[in-house]
Amino acid sequence: MSPATILNIHLGLGYVPWLLCFAAYIWPRLKSMDSFEAQRAIAMLHSFRFFGLVFLIPGVVGPNLPVGFAVFAAYGDFATGLLAMLTLLAARRPSLFWPLVVAFNLVGVIDIVGDYYNGTMLDLPGHAGQLGATYAIPIIYVPLLMITHVAAFYLLARSRRHRPAAT
Template identity: 65%
Template sequence: MSPATIFTVQLVLGYVPWLLVLGTYVLPGLKSMEPWQVQRAIAVLHSFRFFGLVFILPGVVGPGLPADFAPSAAYGDFITGGLAMIALLTVRMRPLFWLFVVAFNVVGTVDLLINYYHGVQLGLPERAGELVAAYWIPILYVPALMITHILAFYMLARPWSKTGQATTGELTS
């Protein structure tokens, strides 16, 4: 198998275990949580996206990593992580919290989609070895990020129960 094929297979298969974890362990627990608690948990995961700056750190990635890919991936992750951290800091100020929840999910999803697009356009699968120590990010971390963004949007679009509305209303004051 070529390196590009191995990278692509690993990237696609990276979604399978995360979907199994989500279905088996995460979704059952979410049923007992308020919407803001679910979004807070998702924000915690995304607050680690500052780690994406590794794509522009010489020595961690190879010199053959497409120059058009690395800065976009690095700064998109950095901005998303910052927005997620701000969401976590504003959890007691519900209107701001919800604003930053939407912001980090929109920015983060767009960032991942742009990175997938740039990766394909710039031949990243053929140069996957240039990811060097950062190889695991698109294989293990990105699928979890994308799945949790989808989950966050699903939860945002879902109608809240009367209990959830009452609890959320009580906590905004």
């Protein structure tokens, strides 16, 4: 099997164990929390996305990793992580907290979808070995991030539906 085929299999199958784990353990807990606490828990996970800057470190990634992929992935993760940290810092100020919840989730989804797009356009599977030590990020970490972004938007929509109408 080629490295490109293995990476594509890994990318697809990376979602399966996380969806199973999420459905069995994480989602029931998030649904039982009030909306604020659930969003705070999701922001806590995403606050570690500053780690995405590792895509820019020579020696951690190979010299032939497509620059267009590395730069977008690194700074998209970094921006999402900073916004998630700001969300956590703003927890005592609802007027800041809720817009930041939306912001870090929007930026995070744009980052992940953009990474998949750039990875496809720049033939990332053909350069799989260039991911080096970062190989585990799109396989193990990114699926959980995307799943929690979807959950965050669902919880936001659900909390809006259950709010009393303004008079």
